[in-house]
Amino acid sequence: MDSPEKSVSAPAVQPAPRRPRAGWTSRDLSLVAVFAALMAASAVVPPIPAGNILGVPVTIQTTVVTLTGLVLGARRAGAAVGLYVLVGLAGLPIFSAFRGGLGVLAGGSAGYILSFPLAAAVIGFLAHLILRRGLRHRGLWLFAATFAGLLTTHALGICGMMVNGQLALPAALAADLPFIPGDILKNLLAVLVAASIHRAFPDVLVRRVR
Template identity: 55%
Template sequence: MSQTGTTVNGPLSSPSRTRWNATDLGLIAVFAALVAGAALVPGISANVFGVPITFQTLAVMLTGLMLGPTRGFAAVGLYTLLGLAGLPIFSQGRSGLGILAGPSAGYIIAFPLAAALVGWLATIVIRRTSRARALWFFLAATVTSISLVHTLGVLGMAINSKATIGEAFLADLVFYPGDIIKNILAAVIAVALHRAFPDLLVRRVKRISA
């Protein structure tokens, strides 16, 4: 049998996994570009620390829901690395390592981790149910937003702006209504795309689980 998607027996055996092919690499590049494009849509400074509201979290969640944990992490990680390397693809056209000293640092660091977590949760949903996937995807995105994006975002604002955790937490609350709407959109879009293109993740997950 082919090694792709199967377990290789012997002294170097490992859990079954699917190797990346040219299509996977192309998807990683496409979704990295999607996150970059979402970041460059003009946003507004939403709180006293100047962190803007953008469509970036929508793109990050959609990336994880569509690609799963490893490819999702790779796509958003690629976007993050390119931005830190100097490409002006962060919100408001910013770039460079200096972003890590600003109030948005925690959100930037959280994005690749969030794509991995929501992607992992998406694979669990796909394995266990075919019903109400939009609802489960929304819950996965919301759990990810709260546990990673908002948590690290608050810590980043507190550390880099020398504010208290309480002040940073209150400043972060302004993002919750928008994130709920964006998570709904990400879930609905992901369900529609998985129906249209099941090979992206659905059949992949079921094949590995079999």
């Protein structure tokens, strides 16, 4: 007598976890637009002459570049500051002293201006890592991250002065040096503002799982 066949139930197939969408949300696009506008608005603050031979001034725009990276992260910060630079090069007078157009690429500030999107992206990348890992004393870590952006901005700024001003490296370094103390203080200000924003809006950069 044959034994009855035992029914074997097939294992339940678990649905594959959904990957987060690669595209940007309307909030992402809004933040990019807001910070690009903030960059443009910073041109209202008058530049301070730095006394270097190429006439490169001290501006508040580097503070906004740093703040954008700390708040938005690499992709959105790079997009926001990149949009600002593109609009300025297209002719809108949104660079320091209300300059605009491709003519700025022939001046002493060209390297600094072109460095802005990259510096914002570098700072944003590091800020995202710091906040995602929940490091203690994150304010100090964020301040340390701003030095990567400072290095990026000053390296390209020096290159721009060497190309457009026909300066040797020592002369370009000497022309750039007076900007560093002020930029460190501006980075500190940007960190204080960014820390307040992250406390008020903890999901703005690293989105928590709900």
